[in-house]
Structure formats: C-alpha cells, structure tokens
Amino acid sequence: MSEFWLEIIKFGIQGIILGGAGLWVTYKYSKSQHKLAEDEFNHTLLIRFNDWYDELNDKLHDIKTLESNNQNVDLNFLRENKPELYSKLNDYLNLCAEERLWHSKGRIDPKIWSSWQAGMNYWYQKLDTLEELWEKENTTTNKDSYYLSEGEQLFIKPKN
Template sequence: MSEAVIISSILGGCGLIITIIYNYSNYKLASHKMQKELFTEFNNRYNELNGDLNLLGSTSPKTFSDFFLPEDQIRIKGVVYDFFNLCAEEHYWKKEGRIPLKVWISWEKGMNDIYNRSKVIQEMWDEECQNKGYTSYYIDKKDTFLKLRN
C-alpha cells in the first residue's frame, strides 16, 4: 500500500470521527435546549394556574357549587382542565424521553399533591374519565399520572 493511500485513510478516519463527535454534540445541545424550553414552558403554565389550584385545595365541592358565582365556577373549571392538559403533556414528553426522570418525579409529585388536596379536582377528573374519557389525554388508564393517595 502506498504512503498516499495510508495518509488518505488516516485523514478520512479522522474526518469521520470529528463528524461523529460534532453531530453527537449538536444532538446533545439540541436535546438540552428542548428540555429547557419544555421545562420553562411547563413551569410558566403551572405558575399561571397555581393560585386557582391552591384555592381549590381548601374548597369542598359543596362550597364550590354553593358559594362561587357561576362565571367563577366556569373560569376555575377551565383552569382545572388546563391543569389536566398540562399533566397529560408532561406525561407525553416524559414517555418520549424529553423530560429527565429526576424532573418527572418532581413534577409528578407536584401534580399529585394538587390532585390529592382537592376534592373538586378529584371529582372533575372522575367525570372527565367516565366512559374512558381519559383517552383524550393520550393515556391508557385513569391513574396514569393523577393518583389518589389515601
């Protein structure tokens, strides 16, 4: 084999290694960027919902129906449906491997803390899940991401 062929092979191999390293680095960077965007978006959306969700944590279903004005009930129910959708989106991205397990464990705990504190939210989730309504959240069973802890 000639010296030129050996040098060309070595340079080609080095070029291939550099290309693989570069592409892997770009992949990791893009993945981290997407995780950061999801993290920021989901946390911002939770922040928008937190006040009303916390209010429901100390409100019984009877108090909610008897003392909240109908327009407030509609608005707050919309907040709860936004919460359900947010939980479903987070679960979807976790399944797709875009949310690290450590982050998911924290988020899942938070969503279940909210769910477990509020009988109003629990009743709404039960109503939402009647006749397999939970499938609209891309899940196979009711307690996939919202779990009642006794």
C-alpha cells in the same frame, strides 16, 4: 515492489487515516450539536411547563380555599358559580397530561419528573373537584385526550 506502488499504498493509508479522522471529528461534532439541540428543547419545555403552572397555581389555591370553606363545592358548583376556576381545573389536567407525555418520550429528566409528579398527586389528593373531574374524564372517551395508553393513570392514588 516498486517505489511507485509503495507511494500508492502510502498515499492510500494516509487517505484512510485522514478519512477516518474526518469521520470521527464529524461524528463527534454532530453528536455534540444533537445534544445541544436536545438540551435547548428540554429547557424550552421546562420554561413552558413552569410558566403554565405559575398561571394555574393561584387558581388551584383558590379552589382549595373554596373547598375548605364550603362543603358543597363540587364540579357543578364550579361550573355554575366559578366558571373561570372550572376552566383552570381543565387546564391543569391538560398540563399534567402534557408533562406526562413528554416524560414518557424521555424528554423530562427523571428528577424533574419526580418533583412534578409529586406536585400533580398533591393537588389530586387535596382538591376533591380535581379528583371528581378526572374520574369523570377517565371514564369517558375524553380519556383519549390525555395521551394515556391502556391501563395508565395520570395520577397516583394514595394507599389507604
């Protein structure tokens, strides 16, 4: 084989090696950038949901206090006498639904979701009005507003 063809082959092999190395570097960089963007998005979700919960937490405690002090507190009572608290119950359902949606999309770390779900179920079990509102929403077409598939539930009822 002539020296010319050996140089062509050598040049071709170098091109393949350099091209492969370039592809590998590009792939690794792209993958790291994707991971950074995903982490940033997840962090944004965490901040947003934690801030939203912080806005609602005191109101949930206010409802619990009302329920503990008055046997006649139900959704109608809240709607008529404490509309801001009734509104916060709806906000809480929306928060729970959004957290569940992003968890189902794989955007919420399982450890974080486990903690959030425990908190969701805590309030569901402690607030009769929340359970009453969810049962009402869950049996109407409003259920579609909570991003649930057929058979899915937003809360887990404790076993009696």
